[in-house]
Amino acid sequence: MPAMLRTLAQRLGLMSDTFPGGIHPEEHKLSAGLPIEMNALAPIHILPMKQHIGEACSPLVSVGDRVLRGQKIAKAEGYLSVPVHAPTSGTVVKIEEHAIAHPSGMGMPSIFIESDGDDAADASLQPLTDWINCDPTMLRERARVCGLAGLGGAVFPTFIKLVKDQRYPIDTVILNGIECEPFLTNDHALMQAHADEIVVGLAMLRHMVGATAALIAIEENKPEAIAALQQAVADAAMDQVQVVVLPVRYPQGSEKQLIYSLTGKEVPAGKLPMHVGVLCQNVGTTKALHDAILLGRPLTERIVTVSGDALPTPANLCVRLGTPMRSLLERQGLKSMEGVELIHGGPMMGERLRHPDIPVVKSTNGILALSHGFMSAAHSVEQPCIRCGHCSEACPVSLVPNLLADQCRADQFDKAESYNLFDCIECGCCSYVCPSNIPLVHYFRYGKGQLALQRREQAFAEASRQRSESRMARIEREKAEKAARRSRVRKAHAPAASDAKTADAKVAADTKPATGTDSKEHS
Amino acid sequence: MSNLLYGLLSLGAFALLAGLILAIAQKLFRIEGDPMADKIDALLPQTQCGQCGFPGCKPYATAVAGGEADVNHCVPGGEKTMLQIADLMGVEPKALEEEAAAPRIAFVREDECIGCTLCIKACPVDAIVGAPKQYHTVIVDHCTGCELCIEPCPVDCIDMLTKPELIEHWSWPLPDTKRSQLAHQRRGQHAGHA
Amino acid sequence: MPLIMLSSPHLHGGDSIRMQMLTVILALLPATLVAVYLFGWLAVLMICTTIAVCLLTEAVCLKLMGRPLSTLLDQSAALTGLLLALTLPAATPWWMVVLGAVFAIVLGKQVYGGLGYNIFNPALSARVILLISFPLQMTTWIVPMSMPDAALNLYDISEALTLFLHGPAALAAGFDAVTMATPLGHIKTEATLGVPVADALAAYHYSYLDAFLGAEAGSLGETSALALLIGGIFLLARHTITWHIPVAYLGTMALLAGIFHAIDPTHFAPPLFHLFAGGLMLCAFFMATDPVSSPVTRLGQIVFGIGCGVLTWSIRSFGGYPEGAMFAVLLMNCAVPLIDHYCRPTVYGHGSD
Structure with missing residues (x-):
């Protein structure tokens, strides 16, 4: 316009x-206007191998290694990836799967570092004071x-x-x-x-x-x-x-x-x-x-808002990455986790956590402790859509959420895609304004997941089909070769063999069996 | 009486003309191959497992398109594939005879493998690599879980393992609300009756 | 709550179906008061009957379908009842009122699957069923109490009750003394006799002020454009409806009427007459804007409003019925899924394709 x-x-x-x-x-x-408080070092820091969008890192240290603050402990794999650093000095005590802030409740390989209290920094990276000329x-x-x-x-x-x-x-x-x-x-x-x-x-x-x-x-x-x-x-x-x-x-x-x-x-x-x-x-x-x-x-700490209606003293904390969230909640006066819902991030886009022993990662901008009553207002029983159109009005990307949700609910994913399902940013405005309490964002996530699954299955089926076809072609070719060889033997015995057959056999022999070597390259 | 005759004649002439057009159209727009078989093949999961009784997905698709096989023989495809094929063929859906198991992949215990290459030959999608007298191994990303390699192995060193679930592939389930579940149940019944 | 998978957002704005329905009921209050002023106890009796029957029918339907009765609390059935009462002529006998209320809930709403699934506005569909089934009773208009020649005293409960139970024919005053034509009906009849619009209006003693305030014959709640405007503006201010449908609807009406009146004033009524006449205001603010049966997209709502306007004006000017607003809205209701499909807004980032 x-x-x-x-x-x-x-x-x-x-x-x-x-x-x-x-x-x-x-x-x-x-916690608006409150100053940043430094959080004390935690005894154990837990560092998941993926704290960014993209590919996961692989550990560079092993159990028993001593690390310094800012030392690279996991290297980036692939282009869309960044390394992970030790948040403080200490010893690597174990490397194993640990729960992360993910709705699936699945774990992620993580490095556990026991802090030695010295907080000695790794000085290998030089400050670039003359950056303007770099x-x-x-x-x-x-x-x-x-x-x-x-x-x-x-x-x-x-x-x-x-x-x-x-x-x-x-x-x-x-x-x-x-x-x-x-x-x-x-x-x-x-x-x-x-x-x-x-x-x-x-x-x-x-x-x-x-x-x-x-x-x-x-x-x-x-x-x-x-x-x-x-x-x-x-x-x-x-x-x-x-x-x-x-x-x-x-x-x-x-x-x-x-x-x-x-x-x-x-x-x-x-x-x-x-x-x-x-x-x-x-x-x-x-x-x-x-x-x-x-x-x-290197990035080893960040500011985290610890807040929520169930938390006695909200605060803005400067926290080392890998600090378990439980210690932050306890520091701010949360006595018991009973009847408290934990949110990683803000209430509009944050994920609900299943338990508090999840470490602070690069994406942790906030940890909220909300009371059941506060949460249940947003998660009450879904009622039929009355098509009021408030969701369309609230949608910042101009989707029509109620129609999209109907399509996702009915598993009409192709239709949902043509209604631009993948342009949804999952901001939650539609669910927020919905008078019928329809979990619209949840339907969109379901639809996106199912579409992604369909695509993966289709791609896999297509690849399998191609491999199967090329295998069939190879078997045919090998058969033809064998037949040609046999006919050559026969030709040696009977010199009046047709020329055409020899030509066929030659073509077959020139095209090498390809698939066997191909698959080895892929592995 | 003459009115009746006119009617019969004109309708007959029209039918003749229409038949002629159809005959010409069939000659002109003839499609080589069997498009239905290709469409069905596109719906099949391409595991090439042979559980349908045919030597692969394409042969089964051809058989279904030719009316020689029922729509409910693809085990790994499950109910979804059965319904899709029935819909495409315009026939009644039929209950599956066997439940699809959770997707699994083959794994060669390398220290027991004798390098006989029999499994390599059996694999319909070339997902096993190795050479004679060398360990063989399964390419995880290519294995369709068809189990065709188990039988030929002379030392029984191939296991079927459950496919590891990746966090990147996790997806949200349907919201746990009465209404959405009802909708799903109703559609299930509908599909069953249709 | 703990075991279920809960997706963000974890915050809600607090709006509810009940809140929206109550807001609309509140917005209908001025029109209801005017109805009571014009038709006295008769209006009270009718409104109470429709609301009670609607709630009862809804309860029976919910029970039969095995759904929780708590759905009654969303007030949608009560709103349907009130809206239905306001569209009925004051002389409607009690059994027709009851029948209409049952139709509204059963045929207008529950057969489709309940709230949110109906294609047509329940109150309007019931009214149209009644109009087609009982054309005589549905076009008999009682002289309102504001008129100096009102023969009945409807502020007297016993007289109102007699009328309600036995119909206008049973009254001592005689049928013709207590009934009159609506302005729309009057000019339609005169037009068939070849009388120009201006002469017909003059013979009717038509006054724009009376029409605006509501002192004219008509259904219970449709006469006062002022009261309906107040309600409509309240709904707009409360953000329960948006301006798109009413503005497009009334704008199209005014535009069409204006153009044709300018071309041929003998056959076509002036725009202001059209705006104040019949059920237009009620339809524009309360029926066409019914969220369930109107488009969700803003552009779609404008298309819907224009469609309603064109149809209403066409039916009034060329059709057999003097009033076309309710037919127009119902016809456009059918087109809603199509309108919604084609009037989706341009999604962010797709502006150039």
Whole structure:
């Protein structure tokens, strides 16, 4: 839509001034404005081998090894992967499967480190104080080596976004300080306490991707953070950096929605922000980038909001990765886990945890202890859809959730896909507004899972069919060869054999049996 | 009376014309091969296990398309595949004779393997690699769990193991609400009756 | 709760079906009050009967289908009852009222599977069944109490009860003295005699102000455009409905009526007359916006509203019935799945394909 039309529509109140759809849930920001407290070292740190989106890592240490803080203990496998580092100095006591924050309740191979209390750091990474003169690829490699992944919660490996591509020049860097999830205040606290580092990190980002403009987006319910960053930008005397204050709206912190709010650009389906000339980074990730480059410090700690209506004293804690969540909840005064529901992340997109002995990982922006009563309001009995259309109105990607849910419920997955099921970002706005308490997001997850399963099965069947066919062809060929050989023998005895048969046999002999060697290569 | 005659004549002429068009169309738009067999083959899980009594998925598909086999013989495909084939063929669904077991894959105990290559020859999808007098091993990602390699092994060193469940492949179950379960039950009954 | 798989979000906005239904009932309060003012005890009797019968029928249906009776608490049956009463002429005899209420719940809603599955608006479908089955009784209009020539005292409960139980024919005052035509019916009859619209309206002593305030013959709750507007604006403000359907519906009506009135004022009534007449306002704000039987997409709602407008105006201008609003809404209800399929909004990131 042309910009003028859009402005007119906004003036008339026909369109929201941010992105279409969205909701404004009660904020519940119990820990807003509280300073960051340092959490004491836990006796045991548990580090799952996958804390990012992409492929899992493989351990570099074995049981009994002594490790230092920041030492790489697991190496990245594949391109879409970042390494894991020891959060403190100590000894590797075991490497085994441990529960992680995943709805399946399945485990993940994890390295257990017993802390020795010294917290001795590994000094092998040199600080790059002269980063402004460093090659961007070198800085990018630093981001990868230090294990940086998006700390807003999606944990997409950071280095992948920090690319200077001739085809897709990036003109704008956006710092995401929106934090639209209720309860969470970790970014708010970080922006208040580390505004200067964030601004330096922003300068690094601009240098790395060659962008000129930069926007720092913060929602208007964080006045202290806005003031701190405005001050920091002024102090650093940076040009073309703007602190943009946006109205409170969920899910504004979602990358694509934020880009739309700020620039009016839509990231095409299946593409990345860089395809529209934008780099979007969370403020926490930016601070971590600053630490990685300027201090040579890998990602071993993060800010975590510990909150919830069942928690006596909510707080913003600076926590080492691998710290069991139970210790944080107990530190904030939670006496018993009875009648308490635990959520990893915010209440809108976070996962419910089955037990509290799950470690803090790179994606842990919050841990919530909610009372049963609070939770059950969102999970009461599903009633029939009355087609009120509130879900369509709330959907930030303009889906029609009630129709999609009907299709998923009836296993009409192809239809659901044609209604753009895979464009759903699972923000939960539809379920939030539904008067019939329909767990819409749950239906979409079911549909997506079943579609993925169907695709895997189809791909597997297709591959099996091809292998079976090529095997059949090979057997045929071998038979033909044998027959040809026999006829050659016969030809030696009877010299008047036909020429055509010899030609056939030659062709067959030239084409080597392929499949046997092929499969060996695959293995 | 003449009205009746006209009616008969005109209708007869029309029928003749239509028949002619159909005859020409059949000659002009003739499709080589058996498209139904290919469509059925696309629905089958391609395990090539032979549990249907045919030497592979394609032969079974051809037999079903030719009306020589029932739609309910594919064991690994389960009820879903049976219903899909019945729907495609436009015939009544039939109950399965055997329940599909959980997907499993073959595993060669390498220290017992004598390197006879018999299992390699038996595997319908070339999922076992090895050479004579060398250990053989199963490519986990290629094994369809057809169990055709068990029988030929002279030293019984092949086990069927349950396929490890990957966290990446986990998916959300249907919401545990009365309504969605009812919908599923009703559809199950419907499919059974249809 | 502990063992079940629970997906995010873990927060809910607190809206419920019950809340939405109660909001609509509240929004109908002004129209109900006007009905009581115009038709006295008769209105009270009818409204109470429909609501009671609807609730009872719903309870019986739920019992028969083995569903929990707690579903009654969602108030949808009560709303259907109220809406039905407001669309009925005041002279409807009691047994027809009861029949209508049973139709509304059984044929309008429960045969489809209950709340949320019906294709048509239950109250409107019941009303149309009654209109087609009993055309005479359904087009007999009692002179409202606001008129100086009202022969009946409906504020007297015994007189209202007699009328309710025995119908207008049983009254001492005589049939013609207590009944009159609606403005729409009047101009339709006159038009068949070849009388121009303006003359017909003058003969009827038609006044826009009376029509706006509701002092005219008609069904219980449809006469007062003002009361219905107040209710509609309340619904819009409460966000129970959106502006799309009413605006598209009324806009199309006004536009079509305006164009044709400008071309040929002798045959086509003026737009304002159309807007205030008959059940248009009630349909536009309360019937066409019934969430279950209207489109969910915004564009679809506009298409739906335009369709309703075109059909209503066409039936009123060219059809056999003087009023077409309810037929129009029911006809458009059939098209809802199709409209929803084709009017889906452009999904984020697919703008360029």
